[in-house]
Amino acid sequence: MQTVLSIAIDAFAYGMALFIICIGLSLTMGLMRVVNLAHGAFAMIAGYIASYAARDLGLGYAVAIFLAIIGTVVISIPLERLLYRRIYGRPELTQVLMTIGITFCIIGITNYFFGPTLKTIPLPGSLSQPVDVGFKTIAAHRLFVMACGIVVAGGLWYLIEKTDFGIKLRATVDNAAMADALGVRTQVVYAVSFAIAIGLAALGGVVGAEFLPIEPYYALRYMVTFLVVVSVGGAGSIPGAVAACLLLGAVDTTGRYLMPEFGNFFFYAAVIAIVCVFPRGFFGRAQ
Amino acid sequence: MQVVAQAQRVASPSDVGNRWLRDAIGLALIIAAGLAGYWLFPDNLALLTRVIAVALLVLSLDLITGYCGVASLGQASLFGAGAYAAGIACVNGVTEPLTLIVIGSVAGAVAGLLMGTIMLRAHGLAQLVLSIAIVQLFHEAANKASAYTGGSDGLAGLTVSPLFGLFEFDLWGQTAYLFGLALLVVVFVALKFIVSSPFGMLCRGIKQDPIRIRAMGSFVFPVLLKMFVISGAVAGMGGALAAISTQVVGLDSVSFELSANALVMLVLGGLGSLYGALVGTVIFMGFEHIVSAINPFHWMTMVGALLIAVVLAAPGGLSGVLETLAGSARRSKGGRS
Numbered sequence: 001m002q003t004v005l006s007i008a009i010d011a012f013a014y015g016m017a018l019f020i021i022c023i024g025l026s027l028t029m030g031l032m033r034v035v036n037l038a039h040g041a042f043a044m045i046a047g048y049i050a051s052y053a054a055r056d057l058g059l060g061y062a063v064a065i066f067l068a069i070i071g072t073v074v075i076s077i078p079l080e081r082l083l084y085r086r087i088y089g090r091p092e093l094t095q096v097l098m099t100i101g102i103t104f105c106i107i108g109i110t111n112y113f114f115g116p117t118l119k120t121i122p123l124p125g126s127l128s129q130p131v132d133v134g135f136k137t138i139a140a141h142r143l144f145v146m147a148c149g150i151v152v153a154g155g156l157w158y159l160i161e162k163t164d165f166g167i168k169l170r171a172t173v174d175n176a177a178m179a180d181a182l183g184v185r186t187q188v189v190y191a192v193s194f195a196i197a198i199g200l201a202a203l204g205g206v207v208g209a210e211f212l213p214i215e216p217y218y219a220l221r222y223m224v225t226f227l228v229v230v231s232v233g234g235a236g237s238i239p240g241a242v243a244a245c246l247l248l249g250a251v252d253t254t255g256r257y258l259m260p261e262f263g264n265f266f267f268y269a270a271v272i273a274i275v276c277v278f279p280r281g282f283f284g285r286a287q
Numbered sequence: 288m289q290v291v292a293q294a295q296r297v298a299s300p301s302d303v304g305n306r307w308l309r310d311a312i313g314l315a316l317i318i319a320a321g322l323a324g325y326w327l328f329p330d331n332l333a334l335l336t337r338v339i340a341v342a343l344l345v346l347s348l349d350l351i352t353g354y355c356g357v358a359s360l361g362q363a364s365l366f367g368a369g370a371y372a373a374g375i376a377c378v379n380g381v382t383e384p385l386t387l388i389v390i391g392s393v394a395g396a397v398a399g400l401l402m403g404t405i406m407l408r409a410h411g412l413a414q415l416v417l418s419i420a421i422v423q424l425f426h427e428a429a430n431k432a433s434a435y436t437g438g439s440d441g442l443a444g445l446t447v448s449p450l451f452g453l454f455e456f457d458l459w460g461q462t463a464y465l466f467g468l469a470l471l472v473v474v475f476v477a478l479k480f481i482v483s484s485p486f487g488m489l490c491r492g493i494k495q496d497p498i499r500i501r502a503m504g505s506f507v508f509p510v511l512l513k514m515f516v517i518s519g520a521v522a523g524m525g526g527a528l529a530a531i532s533t534q535v536v537g538l539d540s541v542s543f544e545l546s547a548n549a550l551v552m553l554v555l556g557g558l559g560s561l562y563g564a565l566v567g568t569v570i571f572m573g574f575e576h577i578v579s580a581i582n583p584f585h586w587m588t589m590v591g592a593l594l595i596a597v598v599l600a601a602p603g604g605l606s607g608v609l610e611t612l613a614g615s616a617r618r619s620k621g622g623r624s
Contacts, residue, residue: 035412086599092411093358094598097554100547101594108588224419224543231416265427271420272405279409 005136007257008250013142015249016149017208022229023156023241024197024204030236031173032193034084035092037099040219040226041106042198043205046072047214048110050206051119061124065206072202073195080194088190103219111216119214121206141210148207152200157238159196169193173236232274234281243282247274310479313562317475320569321468325461332460334576336532339467342568343525344545345552346478346561347395347518352550353559354482355514356494357406360546361418362522364425367541368398369523374442374536375435382448384466388527395523396516398425403515407508418546425541441537445530463532470528474521478561481517490514491559555597557604566605 025039050068053059059067083102087095127144130137160166171179172189180186205214212222233244248267255266275281324335348362372394373387381387406417429436436442449462481487489510492500497507530536539545548571556567574593579586601608 029412083595083599092415093352093550093554093558096358097551097594098598100551101591101598104587104591104594106591108585108591111587112585220544224423228416228419231412235412262431263427264423265431268420268423268427272417272424275413275417275420276405276408279413281413 002136003257007254009136009138009142010257011250011253012246013145014211014253015245015247016146017204017211018225018229018249019149019204019241019245020145020152020207021201021204021212022226022233022245023152023238024200025226026230026233026235026237026241027156027193027200028197029230030234031169032088032190034088035095035099035227036084036197037096037223037227038102038106038219039197039201040222041103042072042076042201043208043212044110044214044216044218045075045106046202046205047121047209047218048114048119050209051121051214054122055120061121061127064121065203068206069199069202073199076195076198077191080191084194103223107216107219114216116216121209121214123210145207145210148203152203153238153242160238165189165192228268228271230281232271232278232281234278234283237281237283240281240283306483314472314476317565318468318472321471325464325468332464333532334572336460336464336467337529338568338572339464339471340525340529340532341545341549341552341572342471342565343474343528344522345549345556345564345568346474347520347522347525348549348553349558349561349564350478350482350514350518350521351511352553353564354487354490354494355511357511358415358550359406359418360415360543360550361402361406361420361422361425362518362549363541363543363545364402364422365395365398365519365522366526366529366545367425367429368519369395369526370530370536370540371429371436371442371526372523373527373530374445377445377447377530378442382446384447384531387447387531388470388524391527391530392520392523395526396520398523399515399517399519400512402519403512407511407515419543422541422543422546426538426543429538429541436536439538441535442530443535445534445536447531447534460532467528467532470524474524475561475565478521482561486510486513494559551594554604555594557607563604563607570605 021040021043025036028034028036028039046068049071050064053067054061054064079102083098087098123141127141129140131140131143133143160169168179168184168189171182171184172186176186179189205212205218212218215221229244229248230241232248233240233242248270251270252264252267255262255264259266321339325332328335344362344366347365348359351357351359369391373391376390377387381390402418402421405421406414409417430438433439482490489500489505493505493507493510501507526540529540552567552571553564554567555571556565557563571590575586575590578589597604
């Protein structure tokens with residue numbers, strides 16, 4: 001029973017960390033139709049900034065997260081202007097090639113400036129101690145990750161479904177030319193959605209650093225995981241991403257707990273089974 | 288439309304002659320480049336043999352991605368299947384190199400059948416993800432079945448008997464290289480026939496408009512599956528060649544990285560052209576070799592910059608650039624006459 005509970009809690013926290021990173025990718029792929037394989041690279045950049053701010057400058061955890069998000073978005077703006085804007089609407093393979101190129105460049109540069117070592121982000125005292133939740137004690141950090149995941153999911157749902165910007169975004173996605181003709185500034189909508197996606201990647205990279213440690217090859221190592229999660233959930237769908245993250249997090253964590261020697265075997269077996277049954281993902285839209 | 292146009296082009300007899308001439312010249316160029324490599328870089332024959340093995344992988348990827356429009360990031364599972372099959376056979380006493388190549392290509396074909404059956408169920412992004420999941424499963428399976436595959440240590444110490452009982456596989460890799468080059472030429476000619484056959488035309492038609500092909504009365508799935516099997520056989524040959532020439536089979540031969548690199552090489556060279564696959568492989572591997580020799584720290588940055596430059600400057604790949612140049616030259620010549 002105790003094992004089942006720990007697996008469930010770990011799986012939920014891991015799933016939520018995955019969700020925060022992947023939902024940004026899901027938005028770029030489902031709404032903007034860009035297969036952004038460099039998404040993990042932005043999460044990695046955020047991790048480095050947070051690590052630098054918290055460890056070398058001695059700033060607080062909250063400040064470090066804030067700086068990481070702002071810094072990553074600032075870095076991503078020129079990339080969006082110069083590179084991404086040229087691959088909107090181009091064939092998938094071209095986008096894959098370009099974004100793999102960007103990932104390689106970021107990895108190489110990170111490796112050059114910060115070295116190949118693992119970077120840690122020190123947790124504040126309030127997050128590193130265990131918390132008693134009645135039936136079990138849980139690391140406070142895990143609770144924090146879960147809370148972040150829930151807030152992100154709710155916030156995004158509200159943003160896309162209920163706000164003015166959400167309406168413009170959905171209009172732009174459905175028919176960019178028509179939205180443009182109706183006075184929606186589609187370039188601005190694209191830029192803002194891209195910035196939101198990158199900001200979420202940054203948040204996820206920092207918050208999830210306990211599960212997915214920050215190192216130079218982070219972007220490449222987890223690229224596949226992120227892509228898989230998004231396509232299992234269905235690109236552009238928030239409930240789909242939640243479901244996919246929770247399910248795949250559960251499969252992965254259970255596999256690692258019970259049969260660690262099989263590595264990722266169960267994860268990918270589950271992916272094949274799911275994609276065969278739901279080719280568009282759980283809640284994917286017909287394209 | 289293009290399918291019809293191509294069919295009409297085939298019908299014209301003078302064009303058929305032209306095409307034969309062009310293919311003969313192309314083949315001569317490949318052989319010449321291969322032999323030039325043999326004379327110019329006698330110390331790097333192991334690397335050049337590796338290039339040939341990977342070129343077979345990229346050619347096989349071109350068959351399904353360039354000619355059928357099925358993108359795959361899992362092609363290394365076919366390469367790895369061939370490499371492991373040849374390696375295991377070799378450890379168990381089958382040491383004749385040609386037999387090993389046949390074993391590798393059969394194993395690759397079987398893996399291709401399996402992979403195609405799974406991958407063709409989905410489309411677009413889901414298909415790409417399925418291919419990734421398949422290569423990761425192969426990787427874990429190869430890692431887990433260490434009794435047969437040596438796990439993470441790999442299979443080492445494969446001793447291959449002399450080719451035709453005459454030519455020893457020497458330390459400098461001369462035999463392995465020439466053997467690989469001959470294999471590449473034979474495969475290339477066979478693939479040239481396959482892609483210009485009615486079956487190859489049908490594949491291109493499916494790439495452009497599967498619904499229309501279905502409406503014309505062809506079944507799409509079996510055609511694509513057949514191409515997957517052919518592609519698996521070619522990739523498996525590449526894997527077997529790698530196993531024979533390096534005498535080691537490691538987990539890296541069935542890795543996602545190898546698949547991703549193969550796709551990058553193919554797009555770099557140009558999709559849907561067998562020459563493009565070869566050119567892309569040679570340029571990418573050469574570039575990687577040179578950059579990592581100059582500064583091993585920077586090769587990733589440089590390769591990344593190369594990829595971005597290709598997307599920005601030559602979206603159709605390098606063979607696309609050549610074709611555009613050739614096209615404009617032909618147009619200007621046509622204008623004058």
